[in-house]
Amino acid sequence: MSVRKNAGIIKFPIENKRAEISLENISHDGYFSGYASLFGIVDLANDIVEFGAFSKTLERHSSRPVRMLFQHDPDQVIGRWVTIYEDRKGLYVEGQLSLDVVxxxxxxxxxxxxxxxxxxxxxxxxxSCKDPKTDARHILEADLWEISVVTFPMLPDARVTQVKSEAPLSDAFDTKIAAKIKHAAIRLSSS
Structure with missing residues (x-):
């Protein structure tokens, strides 16, 4: 990793770690949940995020929320993260796409x-620290800036575990569809 120095100020570059997500039942209101990072697993860049790496940054994010972007592009905000926390498995997230945004x-x-x-x-x-035997970098503390939906994931084992809807289709809607299907079937059978 390179570090840039300007006028005595040290600037660390923002890094990106990608994780594959599995979308089983996408909700029609844009809600989904899963893991943005998993602990203790070597990713394709030979990095391992350790348990607790996000604890300090998550405490600070009440004043500066973590953004939901597309492909890490700050000009493409696509929704918001409703919930972000660490558990024993990794960095768990729940988000909602802003479907009014094209x-x-x-x-x-x-x-x-x-x-x-x-x-x-x-x-x-x-x-962070480097393991001299494996050359893997262990990330012990990270300042989380954003979580993006991306095309190419870096950590293939991290996945969305559920896509949910807070506003499921109503029974009235289902009843109307069933009535239309029944009516169409009756018309077809009498022809």
């Missing part, structure tokens, strides 16, 4: 079709 609506359609299925974290490394 890009988010496109992403939603791609998720529904199974064409887009990755998550990636954008962060700055605060503390």
């Amino acid at each position: 890009r988010a609506k496109d992403i939603h359609a791609l998720m529904l079709s199974g064409a887009l299925d990755g998550l990636s974290i954008g962060f700055k490394t605060c503390k």
Whole structure:
């Protein structure tokens, strides 16, 4: 990792770690949940995020929320993260795409079709150490900036565990569809 120095100020580059997500039942209101990062697993860049790496940054994010972006592009905000926390498995997230935003609506359609299925974290490394035997970098503390929906994931084992809807289709809607199907069947059988 390179470090840039300007006028005595040290600037650390923002890093990205990508994780594949599995979208089983995409909700029509854009809600989904899963893991943006998993602990103790070597990713394709030979990095391992350790349990507790996000604890300090998550405490600070009440004043500066973690953004939901597309492909790490700050010009493409596509929704918001409703819930972010660490558990023993990794960094668990729940988010909602803003379906009034054209890009988010496109992403939603791609998720529904199974064409887009990755998550990636954008962060700055605060503390890390290198394993001399494996050359793997262990990330002990990370300053989380954003979590993106991406095309190519870095951590294939991290996946969305559920896509849910807070507003399921109503029984009245189902009843109307059933009535129309029954009416059409009766018309076809009498022809």
